[in-house]
Amino acid sequence: MSKFRKKDKGELPAISTASLPDIVFMLLFFFMVATVMRDSSLMIENQLPSADQVEKLKKDRTIFIYAGKPSSQYKQFGVEPRIQFNDAFITVEDVQASVFQGIGEMNEELQSKVVIGLKVDKNTNAGLVSDIKQELRKANALKVMYIANTKKAE
């Protein structure tokens, strides 16, 4: 009888860590699903202006157009503000074609609700923006969202 009862009764059993991988994997899958890898790397400086009257943007129906000065790695393109679409610099004349291409890649039922998201550096001159807007009018993509950082309303 006493042979089998040698161990101390007061000792707590160690907590099993066998389920730890499961927990971690669960978290891992969450972040894997939630992660959006940046699809176009920016070739321009892109400091957004701030505004306090902002609305949320619906991503599924948005085409982004970037504009700003070429960033330091792309010095060979000069210092004048340029327009970027996807992964390349485009000229003002190419904006229309790019927008049509973007619309073509979208879901069919969202094509009529397309919104153009303009991510423009705050030090760009507004003349470039109005050139882009003029092209968008020609392309009949009339809904425009000026993307901005949220500033606290006074």
Added chain:
Amino acid sequence: MAKRAAPEVNAGSMADIAFLLLIFFLVTTTIEKDKGLLRSLPPIDDTEVEPPIIRQKNLFTVNINRNNQLLVEEEEIPISELRQATIDFLDNGGGTNQAGESCDYCKGKRLEDSSDHPDKAIISMKHDRETTYEKYMDVQNELVAAYNFLREREASRLYKKYYPDADKVFTAMLEEKEKNQFSKDEVLNERIETIKKLFPMKLSEAEPDKK
């Protein structure tokens, strides 16, 4: 030889591997939500119709020059005063609209030389090509803020009873619409349209002069 059972693989390092991956994804994840000012551009109109004559008093001109200075109604003012000036102009209600109704919800001063009715009040904005985008956005923001302020005021006057807890009634209505975007709520949509009609956003932008 005695048959030996295969030794069990030690799974203790599984957690470490998973943690490594987890930290990688944690670092690379950016859950970003873009926000901004939504505006509609006017469609290109080739028809040669004589534009309607707009009386000077119904026009609120905002100019930004190449040095980012602001000229409002021929007067230079700081941007901090733009919002109030715009509200005063829109809310003036000095006369009647196209249908001959006077603005019974306006709380402005009803001056003779300012806008007749929110229906008729038009903001005309013009900027130089050299204006910075930041300044341009600041001005846009203030103009939109003026409209939002007035719409908010009307919404709380008309529909406060349905949203007793809401601080900003119009915002609450828009949020509710957003939430129920898959089940259309006709009553709510109609209310939002009513508010928008009381202060229709008439913001025209002129092309900057080409040199």
